[in-house]
Amino acid sequence: MSPRRNPLLASATGPKPAADCIALDALADRARALDALDQRLRSLLPAAVARETRLADVRDGRIVFLASDPTWASRIRLHQATLLAEARTALGGTVERFAVKVAPLPAVPPEPAKPKPLSAATARHLRAAAKALPDPELQALYLQLASIATDDSD
Template sequence: MSDSKPRSPRGHLSTPQAALDALLAEPAGGPIHRALWLEELDRRLRPRLPVPLAAHARLANFERGRLVFVVDAPVWRAKLRLLAPELLDAARSVGLDAAELVVKTTTPAVASPQPDRKAKPLSAAVQRDLQAALASLKEPEAGGPRDAS
């Protein structure tokens, strides 16, 4: 009976776990490990925020005692800054040496230059002029290149 798992040409098991292990290997895996660590830290700190605020705030970084959060509007920045003592205490309770809270506001997504607009119907005069212009393109000019005689 054969093993049903796919094998690489060298006979090693080829699994997504092996690919993940290779991706996380040092030194290239350092930034990935840090991103995963920050995501886990965000999951531990965000529940400590009031529910309306938690939906608009995200942990962006922690470095040299600075806890950096990103919010999506200035009003949430102000509300999060008011909670700085409680949030720093929460960070300390999970083992961070947090001394300062920095809150940054993201810029809103850039709107498309031309918003989707429905086409306006053409007036009767514009339709008539457009038809005349199209008809003039179809008619060969006398003595022009289209006149074969």
């Protein structure tokens, strides 16, 4: 008599080989496309609903939104006809179903801060350093950097 095997354990094969996984550039392209579609669809929503929901996925003819709690899930469902119509327009009519899941929303990274401009003193120091450099290519880079200072009066 053979011992019974657990089917869950029998089918576990471990991690996939890297060659069987989606390429990183394809994954990044999909993320960018989903982000653009998310922004396009949420622009149709009232500001409060747009703030509390995110597009999570588009797959097999279905768009899936995340809502931060059941109240927002109910509110976005009121707009599902509009969202489906816009998704069909954006994706070529392949979207037929709409789903909302309640889950914590992923954090949206803040807009990157604008870099502080270079001061005139910094530009002077960069020019002085450039004069001391023997490598002409590096010297040109230092001078180019110095040229973007805010007050280039010296």
